[in-house]
Amino acid sequence: MRSICFYFQVHQPYRLKPYRFFEIGEDHQYWDDFSNRSIMRKVAEKCYLPMNALLLELIEKHQGRFKVCFSLSGTILDQMEAYAPEVLASFQRLVATGKVELLSETYAHALCALKSESEFRDMVGKHQQRIKELFNGYTPKVFRNTELIYSDKIGKMVYDLGFEGVLTEGAKHILGWKSPNYLYANAIEPKLKVLLKNFRLSDDIAFRFGEPKWSDYPLTTEKFVSWINQIPANEDVLNLFMDYETFGEHQWAETGIFEFMRHLPEAVFASSDFGFATPSEVIGQVAPVGMIHVPTPISWADEERDLTAWLGNDLQDEAFDKLYQLEARVKRSKDPEIHRDWNYLQTSDHFYYMCTKFFSDGDIHAYFSPYESPYEAFINYMNVLSDFILRLKQEEEAAVGMLV
Structure with missing residues (x-):
């Protein structure tokens, strides 16, 4: 059967x-x-x-x-x-x-x-x-x-x-x-x-x-x-x-x-x-x-079935790269709230909201996004990420201070 x-x-x-x-x-x-x-x-x-x-x-x-x-x-x-x-x-x-x-x-x-x-x-x-x-x-x-x-x-x-x-x-x-x-x-x-x-x-x-x-x-x-x-x-x-x-x-x-x-x-x-x-x-x-044979990544999203729903423009690429530049620093952190926020900030939806497709699949992206525009999604995410980086820095400085 x-x-x-x-x-x-x-x-x-x-x-x-x-x-x-x-x-x-x-x-x-x-x-x-x-x-x-x-x-x-x-x-x-x-x-x-x-x-x-x-x-x-x-x-x-x-x-x-x-x-x-x-x-x-x-x-x-x-x-x-x-x-x-x-x-x-x-x-x-x-x-x-x-x-x-x-x-x-x-x-x-x-x-x-x-x-x-x-x-x-x-x-x-x-x-x-x-x-x-x-x-x-x-x-x-x-x-x-x-x-x-x-x-x-x-x-x-x-x-x-x-x-x-x-x-x-x-x-x-x-x-x-x-x-x-x-x-x-x-x-x-x-x-x-x-x-x-x-x-x-x-x-x-x-x-x-x-x-x-x-x-x-x-x-x-x-x-x-x-x-x-x-x-x-x-x-x-x-x-x-x-x-x-x-x-x-x-x-x-x-x-x-x-x-x-x-x-x-x-x-x-x-x-x-x-x-x-x-x-x-x-x-x-x-x-x-x-x-x-799948030499380059595919997905089930949009007409293209590629990665452009999440990594298809400069906004998405900048946010994505900036996030993963923090990986080693996060792994050294002892703060469970930093690890929780690190996990949740990686969720693909944040990058999906920054998609600037306005033609074949634009309506679908707009349906799922809580933001007025992809640019608003980017600015909001980067503001959060800036604070997250500041928290990492403060923890690192405190750890150095304890060693002195």
């Missing part, structure tokens, strides 16, 4: 509060607690709680034949504990069924794989420890890098950390004539298996589902199953990867997205030769058809 692999990214950043220049050196509290709590509560009610309840219902109804996997960022786990413990409990119930796989990732949903292998290792280790603490000793076997960012080199780093597989985008400029509906291997370390997102069918659910102007609107389970039945019989796996907030937040309940998911497993079982599998199961059951 061929497999459908459902993967959901679950992430919320810690958003910065408006931080003015004159606050540098005076105010060391950077995070907008009110905004972070209110957004977390809103998304919990619209997406996390109802969708988790639905998935548990489907797992029980289909006696474990329906399976999914999640990647839960460290920042979302921290916010669940602080603002919505019932959401964390609902994820714990799902994982306890044994039919839900958890993936590993960087703790802060960071871009560190592009800049620092040592910080990447530290971030992954922190995330693994957090998962183990919250999910009864669970140890992920498969990795998902931030926003599916991947290259041959990143894959080698992932393998060296002990993972069996990695998820990434089935980008057209990488695949060429190849299909994403196979299992592949890393080009440097063939023992690492690579699962590629089928972006067309994934985006039909994630982006086009509730769009009345879409030529295939409305999307029904019967229509969707008819599409997957057109996949050639020798193609082993259909990877449907998307933000979990697709359900109820990006696609409101009124679009019928919950009912679509409620009836999809039954339609798949009744009218196709597909079943459902987790990434670890796919890796254990399917042989790679060959290596996939």
Whole structure:
């Protein structure tokens, strides 16, 4: 039986509060607690709680034949504990069924794989420890890098950390004539298996589902199953990867997205030769058809499927470089609050808000940003970073003073 692999990214950043220049050196509290709590509560009610309840219902109804996997960022786990413990409990119930796989990732949903292998290792280790603490000793076997960012080199780093597989985008400029509906291997370390997102069918659910102007609107389970039945019989796996907030937040309940998911497993079982599998199961059951060569990093963002959503202009590059110039100094710090803020400042969303794309994907960037403009996002971030640097300097000077 061929497999459908459902993967959901679950992430919320810690958003910065408006931080003015004159606050540098005076105010060391950077995070907008009110905004972070209110957004977390809103998304919990619209997406996390109802969708988790639905998935548990489907797992029980289909006696474990329906399976999914999640990647839960460290920042979302921290916010669940602080603002919505019932959401964390609902994820714990799902994982306890044994039919839900958890993936590993960087703790802060960071871009560190592009800049620092040592910080990447530290971030992954922190995330693994957090998962183990919250999910009864669970140890992920498969990795998902931030926003599916991947290259041959990143894959080698992932393998060296002990993972069996990695998820990434089935980008057209990488695949060429190849299909994403196979299992592949890393080009440097063939023992690492690579699962590629089928972006067309994934985006039909994630982006086009509730769009009345879409030529295939409305999307029904019967229509969707008819599409997957057109996949050639020798193609082993259909990877449907998307933000979990697709359900109820990006696609409101009124679009019928919950009912679509409620009836999809039954339609798949009744009218196709597909079943459902987790990434670890796919890796254990399917042989790679060959290596996939990804010499430069790809992602699942925007039309280009590259890094320009986060590192595509001078604002982003300056903020990114200035941040990682601090790595060695932060690692010498003994202050737990500095380490917490260092983690949260690395979250990719801060750089996403600075994106200056105004054409093909500009509306998407504006939708997710709490700022009026990318320039406002940059100035706010750099003000915070200036204060953070000042705190590092003060700690270093105090340490020197103690030695004198």
